[in-house]
Amino acid sequence: AKSEAIVKKMDELGFDTFWSAEHHFQREGYECIPNLLLMYVHLANLTKNVKFGCGFNVNPMWHPLRLAEDYATADILTKGRVIFGVGRGYHSREVDTFGVPSTVIDSDANREVFEEQVEIMMKAFNQQFFSHQGKHYQIPPEVPYRGYTLKKISLVPRPINLPVETYQPIVSASQHAMDFMAKHGIKGIIGGGAATGGASDEVVKRWQETLAKHGKETELGGDLIIGIATYVDETEEKATNMGRRYFEENMKMFGPLGFVRGLSDQQITALSSGSAARSAGLPTMEDAVKSGAWIVGPTERITERLMQLQDRYPGLEEMNVGASAMSTEQSVILEQLDRFGKEVMPTFKNQAK
Known part of the structure; x- marks a missing residue:
């Protein structure tokens, strides 16, 4: 019910995308959505325009072909309103329970499985017939089928929107990860959600250079979403105090x-x-506000700070504005969305026209 109320409010106000994350076994009460694609098909039926971002589907907890099939089905049923996202998985209770080491248990093994899975999904999305011979997956197995030996296979259905727009978090910002993303046309998200802090100039510049190395010229901030937590109130002091317990x-x-x-x-x-x-x-x-990880205060101040971020990164086309953090009550989220949507967002919407 909370997610339904949030997306209805976002749709009403003209927000672009609702982002959430896949998680499992979270008895503490936070991060309780085990299947984003299933939920998004439902939420799309309750709304008209808002899109739904997978931030992120955690590949190592899936078979790559099941994830590719489910995304393709959601893409068709929502008429292209679901944005694909891939992640490696840092919760050991979740990822290791599904049989693959999480990043905190064995980062190298996790990366190896994750990257092979992405390779398979991109083949499945983009090739009518494909095969894959890797360390962890042999697709298809060479078995007899209806009078012939199976050599290639097709994803059925395939997404109707190709190439599939895909996002991945940039957290450690290793060059290896950036090269992998650029190779597969994957866009990046910095900050927001679990990741504290905003974007650093060094990381954004290196991302631009990585894209150029792989043949894509962009302005600084291109192919990125930057996440910022916000809290709107009459003064910066009041907003800081109101947001404190959510930050903690x-x-x-x-x-x-x-x-x-x-x-x-x-x-x-x-x-x-x-x-x-x-x-x-x-x-x-106060530290979070000073560092820019949180932008708080009256709408004029928040608009000004977001404008500064836009000027700093001229290629930036989307910002992920966190109107909620852990434990934020539904009433507060809806009130914050309402204030941001009516008092801050029109400035940026008008620029896009």
Whole structure:
């Protein structure tokens, strides 16, 4: 019901895309959507225009052909309103339970499986008949079928929108990962969701250089979405105070998973203890605002800061604006979407006309 209310509000206000993530077994109450594509087919039937971004489908928890089939089906049923996304998987409780090491248990093995899976899915999307012979997958198996030996196979159905627009998170920003993304035409998302902090100039510049090396010239910020958390209120001080508990709950969730930069083991342990946390020197909401990871305050200030980001990265066409963080109540999310959609977004929508 919460997701339904959010996407209806976003559709009403003219937001472009609703993004969410695939996760499993989260008894804590956060990140409780195990199948994005299934949910998005439902949400598309409740809305008219808003798109739905997979941020991200976690490949190692799928067979690549099942994921490719499900995406193609969702693409057809929603008439192209689902955006594909691929991720490697950092929750050991999730990924390792499905039989592949997560990034925190064996990053190299995880990467090896992930990259082979992406290779298979891109073949399945883009080739009418394909085969794949790799370390982890032999597709198809050479077995007898209806009087002949199987050599190639077809994805049925295939997506109606080709090439498939695909996104992947840029977190560690390794050159290997960037080259892999550019090779397959995968776009990047920096910040937002689990990833704290905004984009760094060095990473954005290196992404532009990587695209150029692979034959695609872009302006700085091209083929990227940058995620920023926001909180709209009458003053920066009030917005900072109102957003503080959501920021702290987000840190409590993602700090132990390695997504809050610079935390010591002692600080991570202190996160679960209210009294110890207060004296542990943990990052504060003020730190997040100062660094630009959160943009808070009256609509004029938020508009100005987003304009600065746009000027800094002229190729940037989309920003992922986080109107919610862990534990944000539905009423607060809807109120924040309403204020942002009516008071901030029109400035940027008018630019696009």
